[in-house]
Amino acid sequence: MTVLLATLLKVLVIFGCLISAAGISTLAERKISAWIQLRRGPNRVGPFGLLQPLADGIKFMFKEEFVPPGKSRFLFILAPALAAVPAMMSVAVIPFTGRIAEIDGTPILGSVADLDMGAIFIMAVSGLGVYGIILGGWASNSKYPLLGGLRAAAQMISYELSMILIILAIVAMSGTLNLREIADAQNDHTLLGFLPAWNVFLQPLAFVLFVICTFAETNRHPFDFAECESELVGGFHTEYSSMKFALFFIGEYCAMIVMACLTTTLFLGGASVPFWAEAPWFIGLGSFVFKAAAFMFLFIWVRWSLPRFRYDQLMALGWKVFLPLAITNIFITGLVLAL
Amino acid sequence: MNIPPQQLLILAGILFAIGVGGFVIRRNLIVVLMSIELMLNAANLTFIAASRMHSTSEVQNLDGAVFAIFVICVAAVEAAVGLALVIAFFRRHQSISLDSLGAGE
Amino acid sequence: MEQLVFYSLGLGAVIGALGVVTAKNPILSVLSLLWTFFCLACVYLLIGFEFLAVAQILVYAGAIMVLFLFVIMLLNLGTSEAADFDTARAMGRRLPLVLLVGCTLAALSILAAQQVGGTSDEARADLRSVGSLTDLAQVMFGTYLLAFEAASILLLAGTVAVVMLAKRERRKNAA
Numbered sequence: 166m167t168v169l170l171a172t173l174l175k176v177l178v179i180f181g182c183l184i185s186a187a188g189i190s191t192l193a194e195r196k197i198s199a200w201i202q203l204r205r206g207p208n209r210v211g212p213f214g215l216l217q218p219l220a221d222g223i224k225f226m227f228k229e230e231f232v233p234p235g236k237s238r239f240l241f242i243l244a245p246a247l248a249a250v251p252a253m254m255s256v257a258v259i260p261f262t263g264r265i266a267e268i269d270g271t272p273i274l275g276s277v278a279d280l281d282m283g284a285i286f287i288m289a290v291s292g293l294g295v296y297g298i299i300l301g302g303w304a305s306n307s308k309y310p311l312l313g314g315l316r317a318a319a320q321m322i323s324y325e326l327s328m329i330l331i332i333l334a335i336v337a338m339s340g341t342l343n344l345r346e347i348a349d350a351q352n353d354h355t356l357l358g359f360l361p362a363w364n365v366f367l368q369p370l371a372f373v374l375f376v377i378c379t380f381a382e383t384n385r386h387p388f389d390f391a392e393c394e395s396e397l398v399g400g401f402h403t404e405y406s407s408m409k410f411a412l413f414f415i416g417e418y419c420a421m422i423v424m425a426c427l428t429t430t431l432f433l434g435g436a437s438v439p440f441w442a443e444a445p446w447f448i449g450l451g452s453f454v455f456k457a458a459a460f461m462f463l464f465i466w467v468r469w470s471l472p473r474f475r476y477d478q479l480m481a482l483g484w485k486v487f488l489p490l491a492i493t494n495i496f497i498t499g500l501v502l503a504l
Numbered sequence: 505m506n507i508p509p510q511q512l513l514i515l516a517g518i519l520f521a522i523g524v525g526g527f528v529i530r531r532n533l534i535v536v537l538m539s540i541e542l543m544l545n546a547a548n549l550t551f552i553a554a555s556r557m558h559s560t561s562e563v564q565n566l567d568g569a570v571f572a573i574f575v576i577c578v579a580a581v582e583a584a585v586g587l588a589l590v591i592a593f594f595r596r597h598q599s600i601s602l603d604s605l606g607a608g609e
Numbered sequence: 610m611e612q613l614v615f616y617s618l619g620l621g622a623v624i625g626a627l628g629v630v631t632a633k634n635p636i637l638s639v640l641s642l643l644w645t646f647f648c649l650a651c652v653y654l655l656i657g658f659e660f661l662a663v664a665q666i667l668v669y670a671g672a673i674m675v676l677f678l679f680v681i682m683l684l685n686l687g688t689s690e691a692a693d694f695d696t697a698r699a700m701g702r703r704l705p706l707v708l709l710v711g712c713t714l715a716a717l718s719i720l721a722a723q724q725v726g727g728t729s730d731e732a733r734a735d736l737r738s739v740g741s742l743t744d745l746a747q748v749m750f751g752t753y754l755l756a757f758e759a760a761s762i763l764l765l766a767g768t769v770a771v772v773m774l775a776k777r778e779r780r781k782n783a784a
Contacts, residue, residue, distance in 0.1 A: 240636070281742060285663050292671030296643075299678050303636065311682065318679040322672060342742065507615050507656055515619045515652075517718020519626050519645075521711035526630030528707050534635050534681060538642050541673065542626055545649055548665075552658055564741075566748045570756075572661055573749070576668050577760045581767035583673045587680045588774040594684050 167268045175277050176257075183256050187418035188218035194465050201469045228407040233306045241304035245409045248297025249416030252423055255290040258283035259426045260345040262436040262450040275436060275446065276345060283344035284336055287427060288329055291382070294420055295321040298384070298401045301413070305404035313400030316390040316476060323483040324381035330491035331375045334498040335364055335431050344427075348435025361439045365432040371494050372432045374487055376463070379424040381483065383417065386468035390476050425460035429453060512553035520546035531602040533593065537586045544579045548572045615655060622648035635681050643674050660742055 192207070192214065199206025207214035232238050262275035280286050295318055302314020336342055339350040351363045365372045381388040392400035402413050429435060433456045436449035444452070474482070519542060526539030555568025594600050625648060628641030646669045653662040749757060 237634075237637075240640075282660060282663055285660075285667060289663050289667035289671055292667065292675075295675055296678075299675070299682065300636075300640075303678075303682055315679065315682055318675055318682070322675055322679075325671070507611060511615065511619075512652070512656070513721065514715075514719055515622065517715050517721075518623055520718070521714040522623070522626040522630060524714060525707040525711050528710065529704065530630060532635060534677065535630070535632075535638050538629055538638055538677065541642065541669075542629060542645065545646065545669075548661075549649065549652070552653065552656070552661065555658075556656060564744065566745050567752070569658055569661055569745060570749045570753050572658075573664060574753075574756060574760050576664055577764065580668055580673055581763055583676060584771050585767055585774070587676055588771045590680060591684070592774055600684065 168271045168273070171266075171268060171273050172277065175273075179256060179261070179277055180253065183253060183419055183422060184415065186422055187415050188222070190418045190422065190461055190465075191221065191414070192218050193461070194468075197462070197465045198469045201466075222411070225408055225411040228410075230407045230409070231404065233304075233404050235306040236304045238304075240300050241404075242409065244297045244301035244304055245405065245412035245416070246297070247300060248294055249412045249419065251290050251293040251297075252416050252419035255287045255423050256419070256426070258286050258344055259423070259430060260348055260435055261426075261453050262446045265446045274345065275450070279345055280343065282342045284332055284342045284347065284431075287344070287423070288325065288332065291420065291423065292321070292325050294416065297413070297416065301405065302401035305401070307404055309397040310401045310403050313390070313392065313397050313403075317384060317401060320381055320384070320388065320390060320479060320483070323480060324378050324487070327374065327483065327487040327491045328378040328382060330488070330495055331371045331378065332431065334368060334371050334491075334495045337495070337498055337502060338364065338367065344430050345435075348430050348437070351434040352437040361434055361437065363432060363434045368432070368494070368498070370490065374490055374494070375432065376428060376460075378487065379428060380464070380467065381479070383420045383424055383464075385417075385421065385464055387471045387473050388479055389473065390479065421461065421464050422457070425457040425464070426453075428460055429456040507556075509553040509557040512549055512556065516546040516549035516553065519543075519549065533590050533600040533602060534587075536602070537583065537590070540586075541579060541583065544575055544582070548575050551575065611655065615652065618648045618651050618655070621645075622652070636678065639674055639677050639681065642677075643670055646670055646674070660745055 195217070196206045196214070198204075207217040210216040210220045232241055257277040258280050260274065260276040260279070265273045265275060267273065276283075298317040299314040302310040302312075302317070305311070335347065339347040341347060341350070352361065354362050356362050356366060360366055380386070384390070384392065390400075392402070397403070402410055405413060436446075436453040438444045438448055438452045441448070523539045523541075523543035523546060526542065527536055530536055530539065551568040551572045553568070555565050555572075558565040558567075590600055622645045625641045625643075625645035629638045629645065632638045632641060646665060650662040650665040650670075653659075653665060
């Protein structure tokens, strides 16, 4: 019973934190972009503009709803939910920290669900996010959203392939699909006596490929062809307004957060702290959040620094560079493991 | 956990029958392909029911599960090749109706 | 309790399947099929085949159905005129045949279900989870290694076939 309560509490806390983190990320995006462009950014609502996400949320709620005629009204309303839910679901298997406590012999772990196949689960669920974008683009009954949806579909399928192949190399090294065990496997020894044996040092190629794949998978700049303001007006969400648009927005940021957490887990040793093996769980949590936040910063930094690719360049990169490299990486990993 | 395999088989049978029905009555090529996917899924369910049927609490039979994975693999290939054919068909006939198959060029 | 969950999932799957074959709009067909796959994945979970449930969602929902949607949108078939040739009358003409085939198949499967042997219900009663990945891998890469390799060759052949299909078309357009 207590275990059940603890799990419920974890669900509530993690869900609440995810949503607030998405809100904070929107603010961080605007603040950092302002900083990069030598502007001030939002600074009117609350101290340093800290309450801006709240104000944005209220504004979204009072905007006019618009449903374009002609196509299915049901699908138009369903699409934003389909875009947001998978990202929120996949956060369930992320191990945010180590063992928190023990109740009646049952350990309370740092993830909502300690699945044996967490790595596959997260790929399966995050791959569903594309439905919201495709259906939103189609149900808008307008050519720009349709093009945006088509692009998103092709792009996400292509990059998901490379992404799964990269994860496979990591899985082969750790010998498990459980994300908590993958994170733990990186902390049981050191390299050359001082470096923690994180996968980022053992698999540098995989790390670089994976980070770039996450950009494509979350439709972020420089691969944001589903939106692509300069070509497609607003892409798949051109016709969306009010809370439906807000859901797409939250879904996008949740997906980014999940990808940042996943990269932390797979490549940066999860909740571990270097040189401090017995760190208590809240220190581990702090370390995890710090690493994930660094990736969020990278997402934003790249968006405001790099120009957008061309669409055919993106597909060529995915199929002709990333896929062969990912397969080579698996071969090398397998060879090293076999020796 | 204790669903009798017979019920799984019955569900598989019903799904397969619906798949066959779709395969026969529809003339939209894409829906026909989807009916095939439905039938393959019913086959999967049958494999799993069989796997279930031959397991005891000590020895778990996973042959059916492995075959279900192979069926998923075959279904993926089938969908990819089928859809490529549909696109080729569409380029030739400007339609994906099976009725235009006899029309030729 | 489990029976109840199974019945509702089964009902959901059957309704979804009916939606696939009756929907006018191919996009609604895709969504119905997606729903059926989800129900089936939940059935797999219910009887303990966790890996299959995840694989079902990863491959079917995550890849195959996206491909279907992509093709439908690429050919712009999501409109009503695409369904013109699939009128209710045209479908109705073949309905008796379908009913015959369907009833025969359903009857056969029910008969077969009654006949099958296997272990007794009592021996299965305390069966908890089957989905241990290690056991599955043992069977897959042990007993069925040859089939596994054959499947990989099939995938390769499929990839080559799709590339050739797409490529030949382009050369013809250029000529």
